[in-house]
Amino acid sequence: MKNLFQNIHSFDLMIWETNPKKRNENNIVKFYIKSSTIVNAGDLLIGEYNEYFVSNYEITEVIERREGLVKNKDYVIAKTIWKRSFPKFAEFNLNTNFSFNKLFNLN
DSSP states (O other): OEEEEEBTTTEEEEEOOOOGGGTTTSOEEEEEEETTOOOOTTOEEEEEEOSSOEEEEEEEEEEEEEEOSSTTEEEEEEEEEEEESOOOGGGEEEEOOHHHHHHTTOO
């Protein structure tokens, strides 16, 4: 099963395209994640979200992973496909916090 990671809770998004119209052209994202966490193609990174939309990045390729400057975290560079839609949450192992789960009724 693929993983769904929530920004700030289970990973820290560092670099991404800020212009939504260009996010699938400039589709490289960089982030920190716990060294013990496995990241694969097909996993989903959740950026901004609210009750009306979810900004998410589906990882298509992990380009590089190396020990980060932050203790116990790795620095990851990945190629992605950006979407502004609700994922099918049931298809993922959720790495999310209580407020995210409550907002989307993911008990």
